[in-house]
Amino acid sequence: MRVAVSLALGGLMTGCAIAEAPTTATLTSTNEFAPGQQPYGVEGGITQQQLVYLQALAWPQTYTDMVNNFGFPTYRTEAGDYYRLEGSSSWIVIEYSGPQATGYRTE
Template identity: 40%
Template sequence: MACLRPLPLLWLLSLLPLLQSCPAPADAISSPATTPAPGTQPYGLDGTLQTKDILTLQYLSFPQSYTAIKDRFGFPAYRDSQADYYKLPNGNWAAIYYNSSGNAIAYSFSDSDGN
């Protein structure tokens, strides 16, 4: 029985080359900002999402045109070349991201730290 104990360790060691070839999580996933950059000028009049808007955003099928987003949620509070930023009732932010064609392709919500 004593000679069987090293086998699990050898099996784990055989996986080491596979694990070393995986990219680090920070390298594998790009995390765009969910809050407007400092110094960004306000874009819209209101730019807030209510609870019903948040639920709608979560169930949207992407991609969506900019016009469809604007017609549904109104103008954002802030806008830059990659995203529209809407204020949430809890003080956090929702970001809707656009591709180079101007279509909305994804969204994210900031956490309580504003990230």
């Protein structure tokens, strides 16, 4: 099956590798940032200039718009994306209702 898919899509995806899911993945974390967190493995941060932009947004916004403007968050939960505010120990949390960003808060 994978060979047939590779052959069928071969002309469309030159240079792309087919990813295989790891067979033995165990996540053990004793220091959860937020219940249900999913670390993205990036240092998602918001600068002071981006914070000014965030404060001026008209809500709601789409998830895609948020990621395009601010990049991927450091952590993601079902209800929010967590970004570190540059130069501080505060977090900016973009809140979601489904795929729509409905606002933000600081922690």
